Amino acid sequence: MRFARRNCFEQIEPLLGRVEHPSRYLNHEWGAQEQQDGPFHVCLLYADVYEVGQPNLGLSILYNEVNAQEGMSCERAYLPWVDMSALMRERDIPLLSLETSSPVASFDLVGITLAHELVCTNIVETLDLAQITIRAEEREQDEPIVIAGGPSVWNCEPVAPMFDAVLLGDGEGALVEIAACVRDARAQDVPRHELLMRLSRIAGVYVPSLYEIVCDETSTRWGYAVPKPGSGAPEVVYKRCVESLARTEPVAQRIVPYMGVVQDRFALEILRGCARACRFCQAGMTYRPVRERPKDQIVEAVERGLCESGFDECSLSSLSTTDHSQCAPILRELGERLDDRGVRVSIPSQRLDSFGVDMASIVGSSRKAGLTFAPEAGTQRLRDVINKNVTDEDLDRAAQNAFACGYRRMKLYFMMGLPTEDDNDVEGISSTATHVVELGREQLGPRSKVSVSISVAVFVPKSHTPFQWAGQLPLEEVHRRQQLMLHAATNRAVRISYHDAETSQIEGVLSKMGRRGFDLVMEAWRCGCRFDAWTDQFSFERWQQAAQAVGIDLEDVACESFPLDARLPWDHTSPGVSKGYLQREWRRAMRQETTHDCTRDTCVGCGVCPTLDVGNDLAETRA
Amino acid sequence: MGEPCRLRVRYVKDGRLAYLGHLEVMNTIMRCVRRSGLPFEVGNGFARRMRIQFSQALPVGAASVGEYYDLMLPYPIDVTQALDRLREASPAALRPNACKLLPRKVPALEAWVDVSRWDVVVQADGVDANGFSRGLDQVVEQGEIAYMRGPKLRRIPVLPSLMSCHATDVADGVALTMETRATEAGSLRPAVLVQAVLGTSPLRVCWVGQWHEQADGSRIDPMGYC
Numbered sequence: 082m083r084f085a086r087r088n089c090f091e092q093i094e095p096l097l098g099r100v101e102h103p104s105r106y107l108n109h110e111w112g113a114q115e116q117q118d119g120p121f122h123v124c125l126l127y128a129d130v131y132e133v134g135q136p137n138l139g140l141s142i143l144y145n146e147v148n149a150q151e152g153m154s155c156e157r158a159y160l161p162w163v164d165m166s167a168l169m170r171e172r173d174i175p176l177l178s179l180e181t182s183s184p185v186a187s188f189d190l191v192g193i194t195l196a197h198e199l200v201c202t203n204i205v206e207t208l209d210l211a212q213i214t215i216r217a218e219e220r221e222q223d224e225p226i227v228i229a230g231g232p233s234v235w236n237c238e239p240v241a242p243m244f245d246a247v248l249l250g251d252g253e254g255a256l257v258e259i260a261a262c263v264r265d266a267r268a269q270d271v272p273r274h275e276l277l278m279r280l281s282r283i284a285g286v287y288v289p290s291l292y293e294i295v296c297d298e299t300s301t302r303w304g305y306a307v308p309k310p311g312s313g314a315p316e317v318v319y320k321r322c323v324e325s326l327a328r329t330e331p332v333a334q335r336i337v338p339y340m341g342v343v344q345d346r347f348a349l350e351i352l353r354g355c356a357r358a359c360r361f362c363q364a365g366m367t368y369r370p371v372r373e374r375p376k377d378q379i380v381e382a383v384e385r386g387l388c389e390s391g392f393d394e395c396s397l398s399s400l401s402t403t404d405h406s407q408c409a410p411i412l413r414e415l416g417e418r419l420d421d422r423g424v425r426v427s428i429p430s431q432r433l434d435s436f437g438v439d440m441a442s443i444v445g446s447s448r449k450a451g452l453t454f455a456p457e458a459g460t461q462r463l464r465d466v467i468n469k470n471v472t473d474e475d476l477d478r479a480a481q482n483a484f485a486c487g488y489r490r491m492k493l494y495f496m497m498g499l500p501t502e503d504d505n506d507v508e509g510i511s512s513t514a515t516h517v518v519e520l521g522r523e524q525l526g527p528r529s530k531v532s533v534s535i536s537v538a539v540f541v542p543k544s545h546t547p548f549q550w551a552g553q554l555p556l557e558e559v560h561r562r563q564q565l566m567l568h569a570a571t572n573r574a575v576r577i578s579y580h581d582a583e584t585s586q587i588e589g590v591l592s593k594m595g596r597r598g599f600d601l602v603m604e605a606w607r608c609g610c611r612f613d614a615w616t617d618q619f620s621f622e623r624w625q626q627a628a629q630a631v632g633i634d635l636e637d638v639a640c641e642s643f644p645l646d647a648r649l650p651w652d653h654t655s656p657g658v659s660k661g662y663l664q665r666e667w668r669r670a671m672r673q674e675t676t677h678d679c680t681r682d683t684c685v686g687c688g689v690c691p692t693l694d695v696g697n698d699l700a701e702t703r704a
Numbered sequence: 705m706g707e708p709c710r711l712r713v714r715y716v717k718d719g720r721l722a723y724l725g726h727l728e729v730m731n732t733i734m735r736c737v738r739r740s741g742l743p744f745e746v747g748n749g750f751a752r753r754m755r756i757q758f759s760q761a762l763p764v765g766a767a768s769v770g771e772y773y774d775l776m777l778p779y780p781i782d783v784t785q786a787l788d789r790l791r792e793a794s795p796a797a798l799r800p801n802a803c804k805l806l807p808r809k810v811p812a813l814e815a816w817v818d819v820s821r822w823d824v825v826v827q828a829d830g831v832d833a834n835g836f837s838r839g840l841d842q843v844v845e846q847g848e849i850a851y852m853r854g855p856k857l858r859r860i861p862v863l864p865s866l867m868s869c870h871a872t873d874v875a876d877g878v879a880l881t882m883e884t885r886a887t888e889a890g891s892l893r894p895a896v897l898v899q900a901v902l903g904t905s906p907l908r909v910c911w912v913g914q915w916h917e918q919a920d921g922s923r924i925d926p927m928g929y930c
């Protein structure tokens with residue numbers, strides 16, 4: 082049912098004194114678009130609490146774009162924390178937007194971010210709280226059109242039944258096109274099905290209901306999607322891709338939150354895409370090609386953004402900030418201009434070489450907090466398998482430079498369970514950390530306070546990567562390798578933390594399944610799963626209970642590897658990277674052959690540029 | 705250019721922003737100051753934070769007609785212009801309404817302001833002003849209030865923290881005008897008192913005045929300091 086549009090703040094106001102962090106629900110932040118005249122109304126929704134969703138840069142970009150359109154308004158909504166949603170259900174208050182406290186079910190278009198796999202039960206919860214029909218195919222004619230987009234659309238099948246459409250790739254321009262299409266179709270009173278067919282003709286838009294799932298000997302057990310006869314939907318939907326980041330508005334984040342949010346600083350996207358081609362990394366494949374903003378635009382935008390927002394910290398964000406061709410001059414110029422204003426500049430993590438440390442030193446990264454590097458694997462052999470083009474010498478030089486610059490702490494990120502990993506690689510994680518401690522003591526004296534902490538995640542094979550065919554390790558084997566790693570770490574200056582293997586297994590399951598996976602998602606939600614990305618809320622038992630109810634063996638699904646020539650559940654949605662390239666990369670991985678970065682050398686033929694008619698767009702030649 | 709000094713600013717906290725916590729208010733105000741483009745001093749140390757002092761924390765959910773902060777200035781500035789610029793850079797519900805230059809060496813606001821006046825509205829079934837007053841008498845007789853603040857059990861003596869409390873019947877419940885004094889044992893928050901008397905939370909709390917009490921009992925308003 083479509084709800085009437087009206088301000089319902091007076092319904093939640095009496096609840097504010099009874100919940101944790103009432104500032105999650107207040108709105109009226111500096112920079113929020115108070116004027117919401119429409120008449121076409123869009124609501125962008127992040128299915129987690131305010132402080133997690135608000136810093137999302139993608140949503141900020143889209144919020145500004147839609148609000149800048151004549152006749153269109155855009156509001157935000159977040160999933161209330163469990164205390165507030167319980168009170169809202171008790172009083173039959175539906176999920177409300179922030180700006181005007183209107184029911185989300187009163188909007189014309191609702192856009193939900195697919196931030197990661199574990200957000201799936203929160204999306205069900207969000208729709209249920211909003212009182213929007215959960216399954217798209219059962220929605221009534223006048224209910225909102227619910228679409229998805231974001232970094233985790235690349236195997237969206239397990240959540241696809243909830244969406245009328247899914248936008249693949251960059252949202253700039255695309256969301257406004259979608260909104261205009263919905264607005265025009267509504268004005269003509271077009272039936273919902275016809276409206277969806279129109280949406281499917283927009284580049285980058287995938288309409289799940291126009292595809293059927295076929296399971297045969299060419300596919301995995303999850304089948305593959307083909308357009309329904311007569312739907313006119315394309316066999317493969319390719320992503321939208323902005324040709325030049327430099328031609329887009331750099332200052333996206335205009336809203337200044339009251340409450341402390343997860344990234345409580347002004348963030349500026351200085352480049353998009355990464356071509357280092359790490360074989361486990363989905364973002365590295367799906368955000369290609371690389372597009373940089375030029376230095377002068379970045380410096381001007383940082384100054385303007387800080388002035389307008391009042392933040393005292395600025396983060397230059399991207400997948401690999403220190404890869405920007407003008408990284409050093411950008412950081413130096415910002416340092417000179419911002420130093421006397423007590424503003425800090427931060428870069429998300431450091432490139433694992435001497436240059437990365439130099440960049441951290443320019444921005445004056447906290448000596449106390451230390452530096453963060455991601456070797457990902459513990460031996461050179463395995464780093465070659467995953468194409469982490471980092472040598473032992475790079476690591477040594479980075480560590481030595483860091484100690485010379487006065488850093489005493491280092492954090493190293495690794496992954497466990499990567500394809501071909503053996504016990505030697507696992508022990509290599511601990512010995513790499515010990516080696517870094519020894520380097521520090523050699524340089525600074527045997528009693529120096531050097532410490533290295535390592536954080537070890539469990540590898541989750543992701544779609545559209547060269548490792549998409551791989552299976553995950555069984556839980557028991559993950560636990561054994563974790564113990565092996567712990568026993569190999571004898572140096573007291575090394576601290577080890579590792580990710581919960583059970584959570585990673587659920588992530589693995591959701592990354593692998595096809596559309597039938599939605600039954601598991603729904604059942605998990607019915608069993609009470611919410612906020613699965615929050616360690617204190619995640620319950621593996623509930624997921625197991627749900628899996629049993631729908632006849633799925635979680636381990637069996639997560640650990641299954643697929644034949645290289647099988648049709649995969651996500652083949653019909655493409656970031657432009659060809660399957661041939663991914664297969665080639667898999668074979669090279671098995672031979673421990675590395676592949677170079679196409680922004681520093683020649684094209685390696687991933688297929689993105691010719692398929693999408695785009696190219697790497699660098700401000701200068703990369704060193 | 706003149707000597708370093710402080711800019712004392714009075715601002716409101718009302719509407720839905722009454723639900724901001726003290727830390728949230730402080731962060732928001734520091735951002736307002738940066739947006740205003742006014743000069744300010746920055747501390748040493750890695751964080752290089754703005755040098756600013758705030759008055760006592762206002763409880764979450766409580767509004768105020770006059771909150772204060774002192775911004776450390778490297779040199780004196782025009783106060784009328786400063787007020788305009790701060791007002792432009794602040795959300796309406798946290799907007800400054802007065803400011804004044806003070807010498808650098810004055811006592812820090814948080815400890816100096818020790819007397820507060822509150823307007824409180826309470827609603828409880830069958831309770832009128834008389835009923836409230838009788839309940840209050842009992843609490844005063846008990847001598848102290850024990851209450852939970854987060855996971856911690858706290859105790860606060862009712863007297864001398866509670867200086868006065870008058871209850872009157874109004875349309876939506878009972879209106880209280882109360883004055884409290886900060887003591888070594890802490891400050892008595894209106895919500896704690898109402899909870900002790902009625903076992904319920906107040907409907908509305910507004911901080912309507914703050915002063916420094918001198919030895920002779922006379923009061924100085926923070927903006928009246930010179």
Ligand code: SF4
Nearest residue numbers: 679684685686687690
């Ligand atoms: S097509 Fe070539 S140049 Fe373009 S992203 Fe792929 S490898 Fe790089």
